[in-house]
Amino acid sequence: MTKAEFLQLLRDPDICKEIFEIVKKGGKPTVEPTKFTSIGGKLKHMYPNAVAPQQQSTPQPSQPPTPKPTQSQQPPPQPSQPKPAQSAQPNLSSIADKLKFLRGHINKIEDEKIAAEEAAKAAEAARSPAEKFTVVLQKRCPICEKNSRVIKPKARLNVEKRDLDYCVHYKDFNPYLYTIFACEHCGFAAEEKKFSGVIPNKTKESLREFLKQNDMKLPFVEERTSEDGLSFFELAILFSELTDQSKGRQAILNLNAAWLCRCEGLPDREREFMEQAAEDFAVALDNERWPINGISDDMATYLCAAIYFLLKDYDSATKWLGRTMNNATLRTTAPKLFEQARDIWQEIKRITKA
Ligand SMILES: [Zn+2]
Structure with a gap:
């Protein structure tokens, strides 16, 4: 029986009554201890000393039989010495003592359970937001075509509120830090849709050449700071300018970077990104085909x-x-x-x- 099962048994008033009856009767087993036909039987088996302190001469079924020494191995007779105590359990001479012992044992199990729950809660609280809310995936970089680690927010996040420009605030976490996927080998960075999508061969070639001559690679970190997150946005905007030159995409990237700043409490940087987003949207609305990235x-x-x-x-x-x-x-x-x-x-x- 596990601790949890034992605790469950002791929460039942009928079982507690049964324990009391067992204790009152001196705890003499009425059934074979190994064939439990009732909860009382199980308890009697678990606490033979608590319920039957007078039964010392009764052989304990759980103890293995002691092999008898042979004639040649028999030790010489020793003067009789006081026997050491059989167990650390107290001598339970009255019903009150027996109940006190049982209650003490129950309290000990409950204390252990509470301590285990508190330790689990402390371990959960000690996890960083990145550990709690993101996963590390392997993605094939569309430029260098090597597998790279990328970080992605988990799907289920608790929404706290939405702003007029669709910035969503989440409880205890800022997913905009992780909007940009980046290749840890060549440094290419883009939003997930672009990173996972198809890039024309000609664009790939020109970007590979550019990355050979310019080391744009940022180190892979599982937990991004606001500066890390903004650097990845700036890289993604630069790569858009070097490749598709889509002002619509750049407007969306700038707006997402502004949301990152808003959630991180960086109002001056937020303002810069918002102004750039509005300018880019205006140009794109007059010159580009929509929808762009689902907008x-x-x-x-x-x-x-x-x-x-x-x-x-x-x-x-x-x-x-x-x-x-x-x-x-x-x-x-x-x-x-x-x-x-x-x-x-x-x-x-x-x-x-x-
Ligand atoms: Zn790459």
């Missing part, structure tokens, strides 16, 4: 408005809100987006009138 042009237009609103540039925000709300089909194609734009519009009216 539609309507969403990008709304994001421009939300970014300027958060930057307290209400004139620019109003301009982009007008573009969003003048879209005749948005109310039916993306009603939630329309409502969010209308809410910001009303909030700007309230602020500017005050």
